[in-house]
Amino acid sequence: MKEKIKELYDVHVNGKFLYRAMSKEYMKDILKNGLNPKKNPFEPIKKDLRGFLSIILYLHRKGYKISYSWHNETPPITKLVRVLRTDLMRRSILFGPELKEIQNYYSGMKGGSLVSTMYELAELIKNKKYPLNERQIQIIDRVYSWCKKRQKYSMFIIRVNRSSKCLQSAKFQHFGGKYWASPFGSFKHFKKIINREGWKDKYATKLETGKVFYLHLKTKLPASEIEVIK
Numbered sequence: 001m002k003e004k005i006k007e008l009y010d011v012h013v014n015g016k017f018l019y020r021a022m023s024k025e026y027m028k029d030i031l032k033n034g035l036n037p038k039k040n041p042f043e044p045i046k047k048d049l050r051g052f053l054s055i056i057l058y059l060h061r062k063g064y065k066i067s068y069s070w071h072n073e074t075p076p077i078t079k080l081v082r083v084l085r086t087d088l089m090r091r092s093i094l095f096g097p098e099l100k101e102i103q104n105y106y107s108g109m110k111g112g113s114l115v116s117t118m119y120e121l122a123e124l125i126k127n128k129k130y131p132l133n134e135r136q137i138q139i140i141d142r143v144y145s146w147c148k149k150r151q152k153y154s155m156f157i158i159r160v161n162r163s164s165k166c167l168q169s170a171k172f173q174h175f176g177g178k179y180w181a182s183p184f185g186s187f188k189h190f191k192k193i194i195n196r197e198g199w200k201d202k203y204a205t206k207l208e209t210g211k212v213f214y215l216h217l218k219t220k221l222p223a224s225e226i227e228v229i230k
Contacts, residue, residue: 017159018095021106025153092216111150119147
């Protein structure tokens with residue numbers, strides 16, 4: 001069994017990578033200090049961003065239809081707001097397994113995914129000229145202005161080796177319920193997780209099939225383990 005697990009580790013972890021697209025606004029800091037999930041880039045504007053999302057829900061309750069295409073679908077606006085609120089509170093950094101997906105989807109989101117989404121929503125609401133009070137208009141204008149400044153930054157892609165021990169405390173998002181433990185990191189950690197959680201009915205369904213998953217990094221990733229590839 002140990003030989004089988006070592007074979008799985010070599011195929012799916014050792015020498016393989018996870019990827020993330022980042023705004024070049026943060027490139028210098030990342031290459032110097034690494035990635036820290038506890039450092040929230042939205043902190044200075046978080047209050048206004050939350051207020052802006054509340055305005056969207058306010059308009060929805062008033063009967064105004066706000067339609068926004070997002071992640072190749074047009075979700076109910078309540079779902080979109082819920083996800084964006086979660087992203088604002090997130091204390092983890094997401095990595096994906098497929099470079100092509102990162103390149104095709106996230107690389108075009110100037111300033112980052114959340115900034116791009118907030119900017120387009122703010123622009124949509126400004127153009128519709130909904131009946132809003134002065135305070136609400138000011139919040140929207142501040143959010144729009146902040147996002148527009150972030151939009152001048154293009155994206156770059158980084159990768160981290162799946163064998164990094166920093167990934168051992170991460171959470172494995174598989175889009176099927178509660179997150180799983182991360183199987184990535186050292187061989188010792190991989191073996192422990194596979195023996196405890198199983199392979200065939202869990203991780204194999206993602207790693208062997210190439211289906212989408214995300215890894216939520218929970219601890220600091222040093223700059224020495226980050227490689228810029230684009």
